[in-house]
Amino acid sequence: MRFSDMPYIRPDKDLLEEQIAEQLELLQSTDFSTADGAFVALEKIFSGVQTAVSLCYIRHSINTEDAFYAAEQEYLDETMPELEQLQQTVYGALAACPCQKEFESKYGSLMFTNISIRLRSFSAELIPSMQEENKLTTAYEKLIASAQIPFEGEVLTLVQLGPYQQSTDPMMRKKAWLAAAGFYTEHRQELDDIYDGLVKLRTKMGRQMGYENYIPLGYDRMERNCYTKEDVQAFRQAIVDYVVPVADRLYRQQAERLHRPYPLSYADTTPRFLSGNPKPQGTAEDILAAGKKFYHELSPETSAFIDGMFENQLMDVLSRKGKAGGGYCTDIPDYHCPFIFANFNGTQGDVEVLTHEGGHAFAGYTARDIFPPENQSPTMESCEIHSMSMEFFAWPWAEAFFGPEADKYRYSHLMGAITFLPYGAMVDHFQHIVYEQPDLTPEKRHEKWAELTAIYMPWIKLDMPFWGEGRAWQRQSHIYGMPFYYIDYCLAQSVALQFWALMQEDRAAAWQRYYGLVRLAGTKTYRELVLSAGLTDPFRPEGLKAACAAATKWLDRQDVTRFQ
């Protein structure tokens, strides 16, 4: 079905309660086929709810000025915690039902592990705080989307300012970074207050669940099912040990190429080359067409997938005023399809969105008929393996996207993958500090960020307003909206780099191993998925070390003077 034809039906809480109660009783039957029938019916009910939530979220983010969906989004923000409570009730009943053994043998035990994590991450007591949390994160998103920044005779959103921040003209670039800093500085009080409110709220929630602080609850809410805070800490340390020195060397080379002083000012981190960053060829439509060609030629599976996406209008990728920022991919379960949202702005980011969000969408498409839906999608860090590896599978089609700048793109992409790891680990480290010490004042938090910058990004000079004041984290929406999510990108990137290294040796084998991992969908944990593809456990530093070494070798082999 085409996206525009999919009807939005507001979830009716009272009716849902009634329907669910009826099935819950049957779920307690000692007869498995009766209990299983009730389970299937319950899954159908929640699929309907999730469909409404997705449709509303997508239509609201496509046009935040649409009053109908803005109001519906507000209604769902209010109602979702209660609906979530209904879902929890079902999970509770499932975990305690007489036929649990039969359920486990039919649907696998991971689902029940995840259910127990979800059960311990929620309590009715948390509902008022969760409602408040939703309001605060929505306030942050609205504030960021509302930016109207006068610049060079135009009025721009933060997204639209992006290309100017990468300008080849150092003065123009600096001006753009200062313009963005101006917006954030103007709203500094609001940005501090929203975050402080969130930290206090989440700390209260953690304590309500019997923990010392928010972190154990935060991990449970991310559904960490195969690694601990200590594993993550060791992973971050491996990044400091093996990746930071490489990234630092790459930035020193960049400073030389740009004829800019090292350490770099924030404004000098963005163009990789004196001649600027690689630019996609042609219009947004041309980029879309190149994306279609890529998926058509990559494999029969991706070919069928992309045709469906175009036929059913399941992509909204052009930037417009009123559209929410960022990019995402979500599922519309009743219609068994994914949806891709993005904001094209004429940079290589557009291509990355197409390949990255396309990777998520392909995984959603591949798993669309797996029942129950709990088994369709793995935890977040594994979902990011789908997307970040797909970005690398697109390399041979770089010519279609970038024409003569294809090699420049490949260099820039790989360098970005390496240099992202320290930044992502820093975002994670920062959040651990914040939630371990919830009474830090906003000023103290900024100081901590500045201290971490020296460890994770030694190539940065803290010399600009806002950016240099230890406040650069405030532009990272995940820190507000999805605590502890960010390290998932790093955990995934370390695996994607292992896939990249494989591709350099044997593309066909790399694709088969990747497709095997995608097909396992949500039936395995992150660690199991990585091992299933024959890769190194990401929490052992050897994998990161080897992939990083291979990437460095490749980068060093490139004659970058060609790109100047």
Ligand SMILES: [Zn+2]
């Ligand atoms: Zn992603």
